[in-house]
Amino acid sequence: KNEVEQSPQNLTAQEGEFITINCSYSVGISALHWLQQHPGGGIVSLFMLSSGKKKHGRLIATINIQEKHSSLHITASHPRDSAVYICAVEYNDMRFGAGTRLTVKP
Amino acid sequence: KAGVTQTPRYLIKTRGQQVTLSCSPISGHRSVSWYQQTPGQGLQFLFEYFSETQRNKGNFPGRFSGRQFSNSRSEMNVSTLELGDSALYLCASSFSGVGWQETQYFGPGTRLLVL
Numbered sequence: 689k690n691e692v693e694q695s696p697q698n699l700t701a702q703e704g705e706f707i708t709i710n711c712s713y714s715v716g717i718s719a720l721h722w723l724q725q726h727p728g729g730g731i732v733s734l735f736m737l738s739s740g741k742k743k744h745g746r747l748i749a750t751i752n753i754q755e756k757h758s759s760l761h762i763t764a765s766h767p768r769d770s771a772v773y774i775c776a777v778e779y780n781d782m783r784f785g786a787g788t789r790l791t792v793k794p
Numbered sequence: 795k796a797g798v799t800q801t802p803r804y805l806i807k808t809r810g811q812q813v814t815l816s817c818s819p820i821s822g823h824r825s826v827s828w829y830q831q832t833p834g835q836g837l838q839f840l841f842e843y844f845s846e847t848q849r850n851k852g853n854f855p856g857r858f859s860g861r862q863f864s865n866s867r868s869e870m871n872v873s874t875l876e877l878g879d880s881a882l883y884l885c886a887s888s889f890s891g892v893g894w895q896e897t898q899y900f901g902p903g904t905r906l907l908v909l
Contacts, residue, residue, distance in 0.1 A: 718894070718895055719894055719895050721894060721898070728902075729831075729882050729884070729902065729903045729905070730900065730902050730903070731884060731886075731900040732900070733897050733898050733899070733900070736894070736895070736896065736897055738895075774836075774837060776837070776894070778894040778895065780850075781839045781842075781850050781851075781852050782827070782829075782839040782852075782894055783839075784836055784837040784838070784839075785836075786836050787836060787837075
């Protein structure tokens, strides 16, 4: 069983829709990261969370430490948001979710 | 500031050979981590170096090794290549090396194909 579970695996949305990607983990962690990977492989770190909520532009990330759950929200989605979003947790070493492939159609 | 660079970007090797990949972190960053990404296993942590010392290692066989130089540049080596080593190898750097408790900056990756 993977210690980091993401849902959904795939997500298709229309431009402008509100998007939610979920991440659940089963171990105690020091921090949780949301990563974005575009076709071609480059990875960008979007957020690092240890508690509460962070916002950057149209992206919002929340974490509930007690429930071992985090969500990544994208407001007013745009085709350029199409990418794979990966949740990663710091636990002794780094553990990664399988990723959520988001496609936003114009 | 230049980003994290990795060389080479693409590599084709045959089974049994060995390979060395290089990662140059952002100037001033002292921590370098390496990751393997495959379609089947996703992203997996290989190892982390800080100030020339390996601080953490993932669950990979001894064929996978690495080192870090005094200028923070890092190399990873895979000996006796197997078909399953075909993957995208990514490195990431951070400033103070406090594990992942700070933003990681990723390089573009080296895509290795083992035939």
